[in-house]
Amino acid sequence: MRASALSAEKVERKLLRSGSKYAKDFVKTRAFRYMLEKFPEMFNKNRFVKEITEAWGARNAIKGVLIESGEEYIVVDAGSGAGYFTVLTALFHPATKVFAVDTHTEFAVEDFRDLKNAERVRMDLFSEEFEKFLSSFKKVILVGIHLCSDLALRFIDLANRVESVRHAVLIPCCVGDREEILSFGFIEDTYEMWCAYLVSKIDTEKFRVISRRDPEILSPKNVVIKMRERVK
Numbered sequence: 477m478r479a480s481a482l483s484a485e486k487v488e489r490k491l492l493r494s495g496s497k498y499a500k501d502f503v504k505t506r507a508f509r510y511m512l513e514k515f516p517e518m519f520n521k522n523r524f525v526k527e528i529t530e531a532w533g534a535r536n537a538i539k540g541v542l543i544e545s546g547e548e549y550i551v552v553d554a555g556s557g558a559g560y561f562t563v564l565t566a567l568f569h570p571a572t573k574v575f576a577v578d579t580h581t582e583f584a585v586e587d588f589r590d591l592k593n594a595e596r597v598r599m600d601l602f603s604e605e606f607e608k609f610l611s612s613f614k615k616v617i618l619v620g621i622h623l624c625s626d627l628a629l630r631f632i633d634l635a636n637r638v639e640s641v642r643h644a645v646l647i648p649c650c651v652g653d654r655e656e657i658l659s660f661g662f663i664e665d666t667y668e669m670w671c672a673y674l675v676s677k678i679d680t681e682k683f684r685v686i687s688r689r690d691p692e693i694l695s696p697k698n699v700v701i702k703m704r705e706r707v708k
Contacts, residue, residue, distance in 0.1 A: 498532035531561035566594035624650035636679040644703040
């Protein structure tokens with residue numbers, strides 16, 4: 477018997493008891509059952525509730541664009557890890573192609589074979605190859621969940637410079653160079669100061685920026701930075 481069949485009740489109970497609306501909404505969807513069946517490994521980790529809420533929050537930040545014109549965009553999940561966000565987005569937006577990009581993917585590239593609009597790509601986010609990959613598409617929504625220090629800065633740099641990146645969503649994680657951040661200013665919460673520092677690096681001539689905490693994401697590091705292309 478598959479691990480998903482054995483653990484489904486326990487997984488559902490843990491999600492419902494989490495206190496997050498995102499987790500509760502996720503349980504009501506067909507995506508929940510699909511992921512239990514196809515990706516049981518995703519639910520064998522202690523952090524799966526947190527990662528589901530992060531993925532749901534990031535998808536909320538882009539779903540308006542995808543509903544209005546999803547076929548025009550490629551979604552790139554940068555630093556995808558297990559791929560929670562990629563799978564959710566691919567299932568809810570079947571007309572949209574979603575790429576899960578990471579150097580060390582937790583599961584095999586072939587794991588997305590049943591999702592016609594999702595694909596894993598092994599690639600270093602700091603590489604020139606990744607920048608060329610983004611540039612190869614006409615319109616990209618770039619998403620980075622739980623990106624730490626230099627990765628978050630690299631994400632913003634690419635969003636600023638790569639013409640094809642029209643929208644971006646970043647949920648930062650571990651704080652970067654503290655000396656540089658402290659020279660920027662002082663906010664009592666170090667994580668919020670880090671997020672404010674990251675926002676200061678965004679090209680506001682290219683993007684309109686909204687940065688705020690999402691309390692439904694079950695992590696103390698739950699600031700969502702949303703960048704939407706300015707209409708020219």
